Amino acid sequence: METLLTYFETIPSLHRSLILVGGITFFWMLEGAVPLFQFNYKKWKHAWPNLFFTITTIVINFGLAFLLLRTSDWVTAHSFGIINWLPKLPLWLYVILGVLLLDFFGAYLAHYVEHKVKPLWMVHLVHHTDHKVDITTGNRHHPIESVIRFAFTLLGVFVVGAPIGIIMIYQSLSVVFTQLTHANIKMPRGLDKAISYVFVSPDMHKVHHHYLLPYTDSNYGNIFSIWDRLFGTYMELDRDKLTYGVDTFPDEITNSNIKDLLKQPFHKYRHPTTTDASEKVD
Numbered sequence: 001m002e003t004l005l006t007y008f009e010t011i012p013s014l015h016r017s018l019i020l021v022g023g024i025t026f027f028w029m030l031e032g033a034v035p036l037f038q039f040n041y042k043k044w045k046h047a048w049p050n051l052f053f054t055i056t057t058i059v060i061n062f063g064l065a066f067l068l069l070r071t072s073d074w075v076t077a078h079s080f081g082i083i084n085w086l087p088k089l090p091l092w093l094y095v096i097l098g099v100l101l102l103d104f105f106g107a108y109l110a111h112y113v114e115h116k117v118k119p120l121w122m123v124h125l126v127h128h129t130d131h132k133v134d135i136t137t138g139n140r141h142h143p144i145e146s147v148i149r150f151a152f153t154l155l156g157v158f159v160v161g162a163p164i165g166i167i168m169i170y171q172s173l174s175v176v177f178t179q180l181t182h183a184n185i186k187m188p189r190g191l192d193k194a195i196s197y198v199f200v201s202p203d204m205h206k207v208h209h210h211y212l213l214p215y216t217d218s219n220y221g222n223i224f225s226i227w228d229r230l231f232g233t234y235m236e237l238d239r240d241k242l243t244y245g246v247d248t249f250p251d252e253i254t255n256s257n258i259k260d261l262l263k264q265p266f267h268k269y270r271h272p273t274t275t276d277a278s279e280k281v282d
Contacts, residue, residue, distance in 0.1 A: 001092045008172070009165035016168075019175055020058075027135040027183040036186040036202075036239065039132045049258045050136035053126070057139050060146040067150075071157045072164045081161015098166035099173065100224060105156025107174065107222035110149050112233070115217050120148065123265040128216065129255040131245045133209050138182040142265055170223075177223045181205035200225050207237045211245045 028043075039046075075081045083089075083098050114124040126142040141149065157167060181202050187195075195201040200221045208219040218235035221228045228234040245255070249267075254260045 001095060005091070005095060005165040005169070008168040009163070011168050011172075016172065019172055023176060023179040024135055027179050027185065031134055031184045034186050036184050036206075037132075039134070039184065041132055043134075046132055046134070046256065047136040049256055049261060050130065050140040052258055053141055053143075053261075054136070054139035056143045057141050057146045060143060061150060064147075064150050067154055068157055068167060069164060071154060072162060072167055075158060075161040076163045079161070081159060084161040095166055095169065098160060098162050099170045100226070101160040102153070102156045102162055102167065102170040103174070103221070103223045104227055105159060106149070106153035106170070108220050108227040108231075109156075110152035111220040111222070112231075113152075114145070114148070115220070119265075122267065123148065125246065125249065126261050126264050128209065128246045129249050129261070129264070130209075131252045131255060132184075133182055133206060133244045134184040135179055135182060137209075138178040142262070144265060173223055181222075196225050198225060199223060200228075203239050204234075204236075206239060206242055206244075207235055209242070209244050210237060211243045211247045216246070 075084065079085075082101060083094060086097075089097070111124075114120040123142050123144045126145065127137070127140050130137045130140055156162070162170070177200060181200050182205070183202065185202060187202050189203070192201045192203045196204045200219070200223060204219050204225060205221075207215050210216060215235055215237055218233050219225075219228050220233055225234065245252070249255060249264070
């Protein structure tokens with residue numbers, strides 16, 4: 001564990017880029033081999049707006065990264081934050097707890113708030129209006145949302161007291177799980193279910209992309225499923241019943257246009273409607 005932590009403390013930018021690009025490439029090919037849905041689309045045409053927003057997310061995170069480093073240096077120097085206030089822990093437990101808590105602040109809490117605060121929902125809407133969820137959907141975030149998500153991660157670093165090595169482990173895992181859970185792949189149901197007891201699985205997250213409430217407002221987690229189970233936001237829906245998108249923004253052509261997507265947060269507030277009782281899962 002010490003070797004792993006040391007590596008991530010100084011992980012080269014090239015290696016971080018390889019995680020992102022390599023993951024997209026791997027799951028892109030896997031989608032062709034074991035697709036969950038046989039989408040009738042031109043994959044590159046669908047991918048273009050999503051990759052555009054992936055690039056804007058990278059640029060924003062890179063531009064603000066110095067804030068993470070400075071905050072991490074400060075909490076480490078002052079022994080500030082939850083994991084620094086606990087009795088001395090084995091290194092492996094210290095790292096796991098740090099990643100777990102960063103996942104709460106940087107992913108679950110940020111995601112939950114985006115769904116509950118109207119203006120933030122309109123920003124987050126860009127992510128949900130993809131009608132064909134696949135590997136490229138994972139980083140389809142409006143630039144404003146990229147800043148919001150970064151702010152929650154920064155809050156997490158401060159409250160958790162995370163050193164830079166744990167931050168890099170968390171961000172690397174976050175990239176991998178984002179790719180895994182959005183990829184259009186069919187995992188054996190039993191394996192997917194088993195994974196979902198601890199981690200966010202593909203089927204679990206895709207429930208969140210169903211076009212109607214209450215499913216849209218469920219399964220907010222990114223890496224660990226514990227937060228959804230703990231706070232009562234975990235839901236299940238048979239993957240064969242999934243319909244992607246948001247029912248109040250049904251125009252797939254508009255939802256595939258970069259210019260329209262950039263303007264989407266400034267539309268009049270609209271939220272998905274609730275499903276019929278017959279569709280609800282106990």
